[in-house]
Amino acid sequence: xxxVASFEHSNFLExxxxxxxxxxxxxxxxxxxxxxxxxxERALFDTLHRADGQSMLDLPAxxxxxxxxxxxxxxxxxxxxxxIWGLLAFVGGVTVGLAIKYLLYKNSLKENFRxxxxxxxxxxxxxDEVETVETVLFNHLAIGIGRKA
Amino acid sequence: xxxxxxxxxxxxxxxxVASSIATNFLHLxxxxxxxxxxxxxxxxxxxxxxxxxxxFLLFGWEMLVNTQSSxxxxxxxxxxxxxxxxxxxxxxxWLISYAPVWIFSIWSSxxxxxxxxxxxxxxxxxxxxxAASNMSFFEINILDKRNPWVAVWxxxxxxxxxHLYTHRxxxxxxxxxxxxxxxxxSHLLQAFQYTALGLFAEATAVLNLEWVLxxxxxxxxxxxxxxxxxxxxxxxxxxxxxxxxxxxxxxxxFIMPK
Numbered sequence: 001x002x003x004v005a006s007f008e009h010s011n012f013l014e015x016x017x018x019x020x021x022x023x024x025x026x027x028x029x030x031x032x033x034x035x036x037x038x039x040x041e042r043a044l045f046d047t048l049h050r051a052d053g054q055s056m057l058d059l060p061a062x063x064x065x066x067x068x069x070x071x072x073x074x075x076x077x078x079x080x081x082x083x084i085w086g087l088l089a090f091v092g093g094v095t096v097g098l099a100i101k102y103l104l105y106k107n108s109l110k111e112n113f114r115x116x117x118x119x120x121x122x123x124x125x126x127x128d129e130v131e132t133v134e135t136v137l138f139n140h141l142a143i144g145i146g147r148k149a
Numbered sequence: 150x151x152x153x154x155x156x157x158x159x160x161x162x163x164x165x166v167a168s169s170i171a172t173n174f175l176h177l178x179x180x181x182x183x184x185x186x187x188x189x190x191x192x193x194x195x196x197x198x199x200x201x202x203x204x205f206l207l208f209g210w211e212m213l214v215n216t217q218s219s220x221x222x223x224x225x226x227x228x229x230x231x232x233x234x235x236x237x238x239x240x241x242x243w244l245i246s247y248a249p250v251w252i253f254s255i256w257s258s259x260x261x262x263x264x265x266x267x268x269x270x271x272x273x274x275x276x277x278x279x280a281a282s283n284m285s286f287f288e289i290n291i292l293d294k295r296n297p298w299v300a301v302w303x304x305x306x307x308x309x310x311x312h313l314y315t316h317r318x319x320x321x322x323x324x325x326x327x328x329x330x331x332x333x334x335s336h337l338l339q340a341f342q343y344t345a346l347g348l349f350a351e352a353t354a355v356l357n358l359e360w361v362l363x364x365x366x367x368x369x370x371x372x373x374x375x376x377x378x379x380x381x382x383x384x385x386x387x388x389x390x391x392x393x394x395x396x397x398x399x400x401x402x403f404i405m406p407k
Contacts, residue, residue, distance in 0.1 A: 002406040009387040010294055017398065031405070032398035034391030057301070057376045058182045065189055065369030072361055073228040081353040082361065083337075083344040090365070118387065119394065124404050148406045 001125045001149055003133050005142040006117040009034075013119060016140035020123065023132055029124040035117060060097030067093030117143055164272035165385060169285035170318040172292065173199040175269035176381045180262035186373070187258040189366040191251055194258025197374050198265060201319050207254045208323075214250075218243035221362040279389040290316050292386045297379040301372055308371030315379045324371050331367065335360035 007013045017030060071089025075082030121142075125133050130147060137145050165174035178198065187194030192208030195201075215221060218240045226235035282291040295315050304311030309325025312318070332338060335357045343352035 004406075009390045013390070013394075027398070028400035028402040029404075030398050031400070031403045032394035034394055057373055058179065061369045061373035061376075062182070062185055062189075064372075065365050068365035068369070069362065070228065072365060073225045076225070076353055076356075076358070077229055079349060081340070081344060081349040082356055083340050083352055084349070086361075086365065090368075119391070122403075122405070 001127055001130055001147060003123045003125055003130060003137070003145065003147045005121045005123075005137045005145045007119045007121060007142055008116050009118045010141070012140040013121075016137055016142070017121075019136045019140065020133060023129075023136065025123060025125070025129065025133065031122040031124075033120045033122070035120065056098075056101060059101050060094045063097035063100075064090050064093035067096070159275050159277045162268060162271040162275050162277055164269075164275075164277040164388075165279045167280040167283040167290055167292070169283045169288035169290045171316060171320075172280070172283075172290060172382070172385070174279075174381070174385060175265050175272055176384070177266050177269055178262045180259045180266070182373075183262040184255050184259040186370050187255045188251075190363075190370060191254035193366075193370045193374075194254065195261070196320055196323065197370075197377070198258065198261055200261060203257075205323065207250070208327075210250055214243050214247050215363075216359070218247065219359065220244060220247065221359045225358050225362060276392065279385055279392070281389050281393070288318065292382065292389060294383050294386055295379050297376050297383075300375045300379040304371045304375045305368075308368055311371070311375035312378070315375060315382060317375075317378055320374065320378075324367065328364075328367060328371075331360050331363050335364065337361060337364065 007016070013032075017032070020030060021027060067089040068086050071092075072082045072086040075085030075089075078085055121137070123133050134145055134147070163175075165172055167173075183194040183197060185194075186197060187207075190208065191211040192204040192206070195204030195207060198204075219238045223235045223239040223244075226232070226238060279292070282289075284290070300311035300315050302311075303314055307325065308328045309321045309323070312321030312324060336355045340352040340356045340361075343349070343355060
């Protein structure tokens with residue numbers, strides 16, 4: 001029998017494999033296949049598990065720095081002072097930067113879909129091991145688990 | 150050194166080198182963004198690329214010449230239309246030495262980013278090995294998945310903290326120490342307190358113009374750099390783990406489902 005599970009890359013995955021080995025599933029009965037992404041990876045916001053090298057924060061950070069510098073300069077002459085104007089300008093710069101980034105990447109977002117599977121794990125089990133193996137996989141954050149008789 | 154033995158492609162074009170205090174590694178950078186950070190504050194572009202020694206030197210030079218020439222005060226006067234006061238306040242003895250090194254730092258970091266991008270692509274194609282961890286008596290550096298927004302959040306409180314979270318300790322300490330110095334000399338936190346109490350005139354009066362103008366650049370850079378590094382460390386983790394699983398858990402004896 002075979003149990004198949006999908007995972008994201010994480011230390012839980014290695015813990016799951018070592019847990020299986022502790023429970024008597026030998027190394028040559030475990031097959032791990034890291035997947036290559038077939039879609040063009042491009043998302044507006046990077047997450048813990050995905051990133052596309054297109055930094056969402058570069059333009060907002062640049063705009064925020066420019067705006068904040070000017071806000072501090074001019075804030076000395078305005079009623080609320082440099083702190084409030086510096087902070088307001090910072091927020092304004094981030095907003096402007098994010099807005100520009102969003103407009104630039106709005107079109108390419110459409111081809112993005114959310115699929116987290118990064119590794120497929122296949123375990124060759126004896127029938128009496130199936131329950132244990134599935135429990136181990138479930139306890140280590142498998143995204144999906146299936147079996148083939 | 151290893152005379153006679155040619156290095157393997159993987160040794161010649163490494164992807165990442167881990168020490169216990171940080172992992173220095175190559176990933177694709179936008180050279181214009183790097184050049185911008187060098188313009189905002191000489192040294193930042195190099196620090197972001199991982200060229201710490203050059204980066205720290207250029208940063209120290211900037212702090213010395215800027216403070217001695219009163220450049221920041223000159224900038225504030227110029228931006229607010231008080232050109233005569235700007236001319237009067239700057240110290241030409243120092244100011245004139247500013248331009249060449251400032252331009253060098255922009256030019257140099259731009260070119261480094263372009264060159265390192267090429268090496269990064271070569272390292273990727275060679276599948277150069279990545280160390281998963283490095284431990285020493287002083288520190289424990291483990292490649293792990295970290296949330297870039299948590300890093301940004303800490304950095305927004307105090308620049309440097311996010312870098313400590315993502316384990317890029319040289320940048321972390323560097324930003325932390327300079328931020329504390331700038332916060333102290335600029336009287337920033339006193340001004341915060343006055344502002345919170347609605348005493349805007351007092352807040353304006355207590356602030357030190359010169360030192361407060363350093364802070365937007367430092368804060369902006371810290372947030373950008375910690376975000377990029379956390380995201381790229383996560384990608385490094387994925388690559389390392391994929392290579393490990395492929396080499397260890399694809400036994401030829403494995404019986405695929407039929």
